[in-house]
Amino acid sequence: MTTIKVSTTINGDPVDYLCEPQETLLDSLRDRLGLTGAKEGCGTGDCGACSVILDGRLVCACLVMGAEAEGRTVETIEGLAEGDELHPLQQKFIDHAALQCGVCTPGFLVAAKSLLERNPDPTETEVRYWLAGNLCRCTGYDKIVRAVMDTAAEMREAR
Numbered sequence: 001m002t003t004i005k006v007s008t009t010i011n012g013d014p015v016d017y018l019c020e021p022q023e024t025l026l027d028s029l030r031d032r033l034g035l036t037g038a039k040e041g042c043g044t045g046d047c048g049a050c051s052v053i054l055d056g057r058l059v060c061a062c063l064v065m066g067a068e069a070e071g072r073t074v075e076t077i078e079g080l081a082e083g084d085e086l087h088p089l090q091q092k093f094i095d096h097a098a099l100q101c102g103v104c105t106p107g108f109l110v111a112a113k114s115l116l117e118r119n120p121d122p123t124e125t126e127v128r129y130w131l132a133g134n135l136c137r138c139t140g141y142d143k144i145v146r147a148v149m150d151t152a153a154e155m156r157e158a159r
Contacts, residue, residue, distance in 0.1 A: 008069040010035070011079025019066035026050045028066030029076060037077035037106040041135070048134030051107035051114075052076050058114040060133075077106035080113060088151045089113060096147040100138035107134050112148045120156055124149060 003018040010033070017032045029035040029052070038061050041049035045060040052061045053075035080087040089112050092098070099105045108131060115122060115130040122130070127148050128141070136144065 004067045004070075006067055006070050008071065009073045010069075011074070011076060017066075021065075021067060023066040024062050025052070025054075025064040025066050025069055025074070026061035028069070029061060029074075032066075035076050035078050038110075039103050039106065041103060041107075046135070047104070048107040048111060048131075049104050051110040051134065053110060053114055056117075058111055075110070075113075077110055080109060087113070088154055089116070089148070092147040092151040092154070093144070096143045096150065098139060098143040098147040104134060104136045104138075108136070108144055112151070115148070116152055116155065120152060120159075122149075122152060 003020060005016065005018055007014070007016050009015065015033065017028060019028045019032060026038055026040055029038055038052055039049040040062055041047035043062050045063040048060065050061040051058060054064060054069070055072050081090060089109050093105065093109065111131055111134050115127065119126060124145060127145050131141070131144065131148070
């Protein structure tokens with residue numbers, strides 16, 4: 001089988017990689033590029049553990065082919081913090097104990113970032129709706145929702 005050369009931008013950096021035609025973006029990120037933050041929870045787009053932002057749109061990386069990233073922009077959990085400084089969402093997840101095992105956490109953080117970029121003042125219902133594609137088996141969702149709401153308030157105050 002022929003490999004495909006992909007030139008893309010990941011977390012602000014230009015990146016080239018080779019992938020197989022049937023390889024998912026999730027597999028390309030994890031296996032080719034060492035970006036292991038996105039997790040494969042289901043492989044069918046039902047759990048959100050592999051959430052990334054592709055050209056400004058929240059997607060499940062398990063449902064996108066690696067070759068589809070050609071010429072596009074991908075944001076992963078690895079791009080959320082700036083150096084050693086956590087993104088406010090990451091800090092609020094810690095402050096609110098909104099994580100336990102951590103499998104779902106990267107997907108929730110990426111999804112919440114996508115929401116707050118679109119809507120800096122979401123209602124609780126909007127947060128719950130936006131995060132509905134992400135499943136957690138450990139924490140329940142109240143702490144996660146509170147962390148996102150608290151982050152939104154803090155980010156609005158900082159503006």
